[in-house]
Amino acid sequence: MSLVFAYLRVSTDAQDVANQKHGVVRYCIDKKLLEPVFVEDTVSGKSDWRDRQLGKMIRGAGKGDVIVVSEVSRLARSTLQVLEIGRECIERGVHLHVAKNGIVFDDTMQSKIVTVVLGLVAEIERDFISSRTKEALAKRKAEGMKLGRPVGASKNLKLDKHAEKIDGYLEKGINKVAIAKLLDVSPNTLYEWLKVRRPSGNPAVPSSP
Known part of the structure; x- marks a missing residue:
């Protein structure tokens, strides 16, 4: 027997979550679908859908299973991502229903037309x-503005707070890989900091009192 799952993207608004559940349950009753198993997701819709509970649900669903979502905006933030999700479901034989918008991704001709559109x-x-x-x-170029990342050092770098420690390690002759381990950062992070803050490769010279 095919299973029915309901995907809820949970926000801090309890009323919003309640509205999602109500819309999904009513849709399932109208379409004579089984009572859904609710799966909640707290991750932002900006995150890639494959890394959210939605992606895990689609990958774990069996052929013929149904996933219901209250509205398109709960799936993704762009038409392109919605299309990707729909195609993934169709390829896996999973039926995706969007309750509010009445969109269904399955193996029917109507679904194929929706996918094309x-x-x-x-x-x-x-x-x-x-x-x-x-x-x-x-427009920016015509106005004489320089394009791309501004040249020069960033105002604040991650390792600035450890500047004195780094200088001390350098004075003691500790190699850079070891310094990175002592600071619990990757060697690349340290190299980038040294390139900006210590381009000579030597510790900073203390200013005279």
């Missing part, structure tokens, strides 16, 4: 983003 929307969305980015860069 979303694919076109995602393509248009990418083009708009690309176009806006190019226009913004061109």
